[in-house]
Amino acid sequence: MTSVLVIEDDDRIRLSLVLALEDEGFTAQGAATAEEGLLTQRRSRADTVLVDLMLPGVDGFECIRRLRHHDDVPIIVVSARDDTHDVVAALEAGADDYVVKPVAVKELSARLRALLRRARGAVTVGRVPALVFGDLDIRPEAGEVRVRGELVNVTRTEFRLLCELAEHAGRVLSREQLLRRVWEYEVGDERLVDVHVGRLRQKIEVDSAEPRHLVTVRGLGYKLQR
Amino acid sequence: MKPFSLRTRVTAGFTAGALALSAGMAVTSYELIRRSLLSERERGAVRSAYYNATIVNGGLVGAEPDVVDVLRSLDTGTERRPVLRRDDAWFSRNADAGVTEAIPAPLQARVAAGLPTMQRIRVDGAPALVVGVPLAGGAAFYQIDSLRELDRTFQIVALALTAVAVILAGAGALLGSSISRYILRPVAGVASAARDIASGNLGARLDPATEPDLAVLSVSFNDMVDRLAQQLERDRRFAADVAHELRSPLQTLAAAGSVVAARRGDLDARTATALDLLTAEIARFQTLVNDLLELARADQPARREHVDVAELARQACRSRRIPDGIVQVEDGLPIIWHVDRRRILQLLGNLLDNAARHGGGATAVRLGRSGDLCYLEVDDEGPGVDPADKTVIFDRFVRGRTSVARAGGDGTGLGLALVAQHAAAHHGTAVATARPGGGARFRVELAGCLS
Numbered sequence: 208m209t210s211v212l213v214i215e216d217d218d219r220i221r222l223s224l225v226l227a228l229e230d231e232g233f234t235a236q237g238a239a240t241a242e243e244g245l246l247t248q249r250r251s252r253a254d255t256v257l258v259d260l261m262l263p264g265v266d267g268f269e270c271i272r273r274l275r276h277h278d279d280v281p282i283i284v285v286s287a288r289d290d291t292h293d294v295v296a297a298l299e300a301g302a303d304d305y306v307v308k309p310v311a312v313k314e315l316s317a318r319l320r321a322l323l324r325r326a327r328g329a330v331t332v333g334r335v336p337a338l339v340f341g342d343l344d345i346r347p348e349a350g351e352v353r354v355r356g357e358l359v360n361v362t363r364t365e366f367r368l369l370c371e372l373a374e375h376a377g378r379v380l381s382r383e384q385l386l387r388r389v390w391e392y393e394v395g396d397e398r399l400v401d402v403h404v405g406r407l408r409q410k411i412e413v414d415s416a417e418p419r420h421l422v423t424v425r426g427l428g429y430k431l432q433r
Numbered sequence: 434m435k436p437f438s439l440r441t442r443v444t445a446g447f448t449a450g451a452l453a454l455s456a457g458m459a460v461t462s463y464e465l466i467r468r469s470l471l472s473e474r475e476r477g478a479v480r481s482a483y484y485n486a487t488i489v490n491g492g493l494v495g496a497e498p499d500v501v502d503v504l505r506s507l508d509t510g511t512e513r514r515p516v517l518r519r520d521d522a523w524f525s526r527n528a529d530a531g532v533t534e535a536i537p538a539p540l541q542a543r544v545a546a547g548l549p550t551m552q553r554i555r556v557d558g559a560p561a562l563v564v565g566v567p568l569a570g571g572a573a574f575y576q577i578d579s580l581r582e583l584d585r586t587f588q589i590v591a592l593a594l595t596a597v598a599v600i601l602a603g604a605g606a607l608l609g610s611s612i613s614r615y616i617l618r619p620v621a622g623v624a625s626a627a628r629d630i631a632s633g634n635l636g637a638r639l640d641p642a643t644e645p646d647l648a649v650l651s652v653s654f655n656d657m658v659d660r661l662a663q664q665l666e667r668d669r670r671f672a673a674d675v676a677h678e679l680r681s682p683l684q685t686l687a688a689a690g691s692v693v694a695a696r697r698g699d700l701d702a703r704t705a706t707a708l709d710l711l712t713a714e715i716a717r718f719q720t721l722v723n724d725l726l727e728l729a730r731a732d733q734p735a736r737r738e739h740v741d742v743a744e745l746a747r748q749a750c751r752s753r754r755i756p757d758g759i760v761q762v763e764d765g766l767p768i769i770w771h772v773d774r775r776r777i778l779q780l781l782g783n784l785l786d787n788a789a790r791h792g793g794g795a796t797a798v799r800l801g802r803s804g805d806l807c808y809l810e811v812d813d814e815g816p817g818v819d820p821a822d823k824t825v826i827f828d829r830f831v832r833g834r835t836s837v838a839r840a841g842g843d844g845t846g847l848g849l850a851l852v853a854q855h856a857a858a859h860h861g862t863a864v865a866t867a868r869p870g871g872g873a874r875f876r877v878e879l880a881g882c883l884s
Contacts, residue, residue: 217681223688230695261677287680288673289726291736309683309719312691381741383748394752397774426739426769 209323210234212253214244214270215285216262220308224257224285227312233319241270248274255319258302260286260293268300275301279362281322285310291398298402303364304390305399321391325367338373341433343411343420345373352411359410364389368403369411372421372431381428404429443613444606451605452598459594466590474583475562478513479551482564482576485515490568493519500524512579519572532556532577536563544573553580560584619644623654633734635662672729679722686715717845724847727779728829728854735773735858737881742777743768746798746809749781755795763801770807770882776855777879781809783848784875788813790844792873806861807882814872818865826865827853852877 211233215221221237228235236253238244241262248256256274260267271282284297287308294305303322306315338345344353347370352359361369368389372380380388382397390399404423408415421431437445485507492503504515504526514532517524518541523533535556543550544565551564560580568574622639629637638658641651690712697705747757762768770777781798788795792813799810818826825831830846849863852875856863861879868874 217685219685220681220688223685223692226692227688230692285684287677287684289676290673308680309687312688381744383744394748394778426741 208232208234209255209319210236210253211319212236212238212244212248212256214238214241214256214262214267215259216240217259220259224312224315228316231312231316233316241265241267241273244270245273248280249277252278252280254323255281255283257283257285257315260284260288260297268296271297271300271302275362281319281325281363283315283318283322285315294396294398295402298399299406301362301406303362305396318390322364324391325363325389338370338376340373340376340420340431345369347373354411361407361410365403365407365410368400369407369431372429376431379424379427379430384428400429440610440613440617443616444609447609447612448602448606451608452602455598455601459598463587463591463594467587470583470586474578474580475551478562478564478576478578481509481513481578482566482574483549485509485576486566486568486574489515489517489574493568493570493572501526509576512582514577514579516575516577517568517572518575519568519570535561535577536565536575540565541573544575545571619647623647623650626654626658630658630661635665672726675729676722676726679726683715683719683722687719690715721845721847724845724851727851728847731854731858733858735776735855737771737773737859739769740772740774740777741768742770742772742800742807742809742882745774745778746781746800749778749785750795750798753782753785753789755785759795760798761800763799766800766802766807767883768800770879771884772859772879772882773855776858777809780852780855780877781811783852784809784811784877786844787811787848787852787875788815788873791815792817796872802883803878805883806878806880808879809877811875812868812872814868814870816873817867817871818873823865827863 209232211228213221213224213228213235215224215237216239218239221239225235225237236247238247241258242265244256244258245265247253258267258270258274262270265273267284267286271284274280274282281304282302283304283306284294284302285306285308286293286297289307297305304318306318338347342355344356346352350366352361352366352369368385371385371388382400383394385400386392386395386397389403404421405415408418408421411420412418420433421429423429488507489503492498492506493500500517500519501524504517504524507515509515514525516533516536518533525532535554537552537554540550540552540563544567547567549564549566551562554561554563554577556577556579560583562578562580564576564578566574566576622644626637626639635658638655639651641648641655644651690708693708694712697708700708743760743762746760750757750760785795785798788811792815794813795811796814797810797812799808799812801808801810822831827849829850831849832844832846853863856877856879859879860881861877863875863877866874866876
């Protein structure tokens with residue numbers, strides 16, 4: 208069974224989410240603070256993590272960073288705040304997805320499952336051993352990305368995004384297409400795509416302000432090129 | 434009447450000042466030049482008249498002197514004409530009666546009385562100077578000096594001085610214009626800072642050090658912007674707090690509700706009905722909270738980016754399980770618009786929901802362009818909008834009149850208000866019209882989409 212760690216300081220929300228997620232077939236465990244959540248995660252690693260942003264002590268952003276430091280567990284932010292500033296900061300800290308409270312549990316579980324699918328068989332995309340773009344070397348089967356021979360540490364979501372773009376190399380993929388293919392959203396928040404593209408650029412581009420491989424096509428979307 | 438701008442007034446002031454000054458100078462100079470030239474000419478005329486009178490006096494000795502001959506012997510040039518009155522008869526070198534008639538009678542009387550006299554007169558329409566000298570034996574010698582040349586000189590001087598005055602006035606205008614521009618430059622700085630702030634950049638400030646004269650203005654301007662920014666920040670934080678406080682319990686309600694709903698089959702009919710009511714109201718409350726929070730952000734400017742609007746419209750349809758084939762794009766219309774993606778998606782969604790709720794479902798979504806404005810239209814084939822409601826339906830908490838709408842009751846009454854707000858954020862408008870052939874047509878016009 209898939210396990211979920213719910214890091215949420217509001218007791219009632221935490222309890223209701225744990226109950227509802229268990230109904231959806233997850234093994235759910237709650238943590239009231241970031242510290243408790245990080246400790247729990249270290250002791251027995253949950254498959255996915257839900258994080259609130261406004262936590263006492265160590266806040267949600269720092270919690271995401273520390274979780275991300277250890278591994279690439281899928282992280283969804285569940286926050287009452289929908290400021291662009293917060294969304295972008297949380298995604299930049301390393302979250303894979305962001306939902307605004309109140310979220311229907313059915314939707315939350317669908318998002319968790321989509322992330323898990325992505326996390327497991329990282330890619331169904333590649334039967335190809337390697338996709339090479341100049342100094343960028345993507346190995347879908349091994350789940351590896353190398354830049355000038357150096358292994359780069361990318362999250363599963365970033366890797367999936369990169370593979371989608373690599374599979375359609377030279378062609379423009381719109382943000383909606385990427386949301387559908389990578390996050391499995393019919394309609395979603397395009398900031399997800401933008402921030403993940405930004406994160407990827409920092410890892411694979413020499414100068415992320417002047418990207419050579421992962422370029423923006425104004426008004427249309429993104430494409431990967433040599 | 435619209436008051437003239439400060440620049441116009443300063444320029445006009447400088448022009449008037451320069452004109453008055455230069456005109457005064459010109460008039461004074463003209464008068465001085467005229468007087469000095471005239472008096473010099475008069476002195477010359479008097480000297481010459483006395484000299485000639487002496488010669489004539491000398492020639493009049495004897496019983497029958499040839500007066501005309503005497504007059505002809507005078508060296509007077511063309512500008513001077515001597516005449517002699519003797520024994521009630523006029524003598525001159527040529528027969529020009531006009532000259533003698535031009536000599537006024539009072540002057541003749543004075544000369545006859547033995548007083549040498551000088552007077553300015555007009556001869557044949559031209560100015561002249563007549564000097565009368567009494568001679569021995571009751572005769573009188575007159576010499577008429579034409580001032581025609583002098584008059585021409587005066588005209589040229591007047592012309593030159595007028596030209597100088599006009600040039601000086603023009604220079605004054607230029608000076609006024611450039612001085613006012615120079616003085617108003619810091620004010621233009623204030624204006625551009627104010628524009629910045631109006632367009633959402635609350636970081637814009639003035640530096641009081643650059644214009645010491647305007648330091649008070651700069652300081653109070655900055656103070657005002659600080660307060661404004663603080664107020665906006667307070668409002669923003671309040672809205673965020675309200676959002677948090679309203680959404681958190683809703684999350685518990687939604688999650689706990691779903692737990693109970695999962696066991697609906699175990700409940701008796703009464704409890705199940707009560708649960709359905711709770712679930713429906715929780716859903717409505719969620720929408721209401723989201724719409725209210727969105728309305729509270731009315732003051733935020735649109736975050737424009739380049740968006741494929743046709744795809745956005747199809748997306749809005751698909752997410753509501755409406756076939757996206759109803760989206761029609763006008764021929765030749767660029768589909769990449771510079772708009773706030775989130776707002777336009779919500780605007781389209783609300784219009785589609787409105788059509789579903791009150792018009793039996795949207796039948797067409799049209800994208801087009803009229804002049805500089807781009808428009809979005811959503812058609813339905815429902816009962817249409819009552820003309821009396823056309824404007825109020827965009828007000829907050831207004832719902833359809835139809836009993837179906839009231840009974841359905843899942844709307845928040847904020848959907849169209851948000852449509853109007855999103856349109857306004859794009860400097861546009863939202864209107865409800867009748868669709869040709871029945872039904873309602875909602876049209877949203879947006880500005881600045883194709884830049």
